[in-house]
Amino acid sequence: MLTRVAYRINATLERYIPEQRLFLKSDTETRFIRLRPVTQLVAMTGASMFIAWTIVATAVLMMDSIGAGSSREQAQRQQTMYEERLNALSADRDLRAEEAARAQARFNLALEQVADMQARLLASEDRRRELETGIEVIQSTLRRTMTERDEARGKAEAATLALAQTTGSARTEQGRVQDTVATLDILTEALGQTARERDLMEGAAEKSAERVDEVLAQKRAIEMQNDAIFAKLEEAVTVSMEPLDNMFRDAGLSPDDLLGQIRKGYSGSGGPLSPISLSTSGGQGSVSATRANAILQGLDRMNMYRIAAFKTPFAMPVxxxxxxxxxxxxxxxxxxxxxxxxxxxxxxxxxxxxxxxxxxxxxxxxxxxxxxxxxxxxxxxxxxxxxxxxxxxxxxxxxxxxxxxxxxxxxxxxxxxxxxxxxxxxxxxxxxxxxxxxxxxxxxxx
The missing domain is CATH 2.70.70.10 (Glucose Permease (Domain IIA))
Known part of the structure; x- marks a missing residue:
């Protein structure tokens, strides 16, 4: 039964796949191998399946290779973008630090200029007070001298009148009257010189007042410049502090607790004992000093953030x-x-x-x-x-x-x-x- 089925299959396939014979020749004899249509069909089917499997496997390997290459390129691009971002942030941080250093230098210079202007202002105020005291003394002396001159003139006129009534002529005391008149002339000249000196003192006092006004105007200009510098510094500190606060909060850490621990760990201090230097006015510090202390406290907070960042795992491990x-x-x-x-x-x-x-x-x-x-x-x-x-x-x-x-x-x-x-x-x-x-x-x- 199976032989008949195989014969029919071979007869049907022979129309499309003729029977082939493979001859093998040796020195003594010649033999052949008969390749029936079914055998050829099985061989071609196996070869086709092998070729198809080879193509599919090659395609899969190529797709995996292309996918791996794309992943590596994407990772390299992300790494490059990350490094560029790091470089840009580092440059911006260095720029902010440099600006803060320059602003601190300008602030120190402005403080020195303000201290110098205040010293000159106080010296000018002392000179003005001395001039006012001198003018008051001169005016008092002038008033006293004019009073004495008027009294002397009155006495001279009274003596001349009494002499005329007694002798009937004032010529007997002419020499004495001439001496009195000469004395009065000398006193008048001295009083005039004193008045001129008073006028000079008043002019010097007016010039001192003008100089004081100029010094005050320069002081106000310096204060306005300091306000601008303080505003820039405060803005820089605020801008730099906000991302640091957010970084620690996003990581689930309390910035205040971290800074408190850093203060405890970095609290070393010492030095020779020196007396405390208080303000000459005995009052509180100026507004500029208060703002400067606030900025310094912000810079100190940034420095403690830097210490905390190096002690907290915010970096990549590779x-x-x-x-x-x-x-x-x-x-x-x-x-x-x-x-x-x-x-x-x-x-x-x-x-x-x-x-x-x-x-x-x-x-x-x-x-x-x-x-x-x-x-x-x-x-x-x-x-x-x-x-x-x-x-x-x-x-x-x-x-x-x-x-x-x-x-x-x-x-x-x-x-x-x-x-x-x-x-x-x-x-x-x-x-x-x-x-x-x-x-x-x-x-x-x-």
Whole structure:
């Protein structure tokens, strides 16, 4: 039955695929292999399937290669944009710092000029008071001299009248009267000279008053210039402080608590005991001094923010191109064991890429741990801990003090891992939080 079916199939296919014979010749004989239509059809079908599989596999490999190339190019573009943003922010921060330094220099110069103008103003006020006192003395002396002159003239006239009534002629006392008249002339000349000196003193006093007005006008101009400088400084401090406040708040940290801890940790002071220099007026400080102190307090707050930023993990743990793979939270286990909690951020990159400390701290663990593979733990201030897992090599030891940006290991594939990547964790008070919260919060500042 099967032979008949095979015969019919071969007879049907022979119309399209004729029977072929493959001759094999040796030294002694010649043989042939009969290739029936069914055999040829099976061979052609197998060859076609092999060729189709080859084409499909090649296409899949090419698509994977193109996709991987696009991902790398996109990662490189993002890295380039991130570096350009960092460079622009660094340049802007340096510019703001330079402007603040120049404004501080201008403020110090303005304070020196104001102090000099105030000293000259006080000297002018003292000279004016001395001139007023001198003028009052001269006026008093002049009034007294004029009174004495009038009295002397009255006495002379009375004596002349009495002599005329007694002798009937005033010529017997002519010499004495002439002496009296001469004395009166001398007194009159002295009084005139005193009056001229008084006029000179009054002119000097008027010039001193004009000079005082000029000094006051210059003082007002300097105060207006200081107001403009203070406004610029206050604006620069406000603009610089706002993104720092937002960065710490976005990361879930209280800026006031952080700054309080920094003040406690950086509170060293000392020096020789010196008496306190109080203001000569005995009153409170000026408005300019108050504003200057406020600006200095803002600069001090910015400096403490800088210290806190270096002690808080706001940096990236790698400086080479990476791809963000598994994020923080729940995920499907890569080894097929259901839904699992993932307490960090995975960053896939090249094998051996440098792994950097994201903040200043002390190494508390450096070795092998189940699940993590080669693991480094760093304890930072404010109860923060960072973990770096699946390393290929560890470059630090327990107890080492590291700074932000120090190389602590190399990226690898150790432990429970499906490929080369870094498992990065941030813990506060022992509880894991999303590392992307810190990374995203710092993008607009660093």
């Amino acid at each position: 400086n080479t191109p990476v791809r963000f793979t598994s994020g923080f939270g729940g995920r499907s286990d890569p080894f097929g064991r259901g839904w699992r909690r993932h307490e960090g951020q995975d960053l896939a990159g090249s094998y051996g890429a440098p792994i950097l400390a994201t903040a200043d701290g002390v190494v508390t663990y450096a070795g092998w741990e189940n699940g993590y593979g080669r693991l480094v733990k760093i304890r930072h201030d404010y109860g923060i801990e960072t973990r770096y897992g699946h390393l290929s090599q560890i470059r630090v030891n327990v107890g080492d003090r590291v700074s932000r940006g120090d190389r602590i290991g190399d990226m690898g594939n150790s432990g429970r891992s499906t490929g080369t990547h870094l498992h990065y964790e941030i813990r506060i008070g022992g509880e894991a939080i999303n590392p992307m919260t810190f990374i995203k919060a710092a993008r607009d500042v660093f």
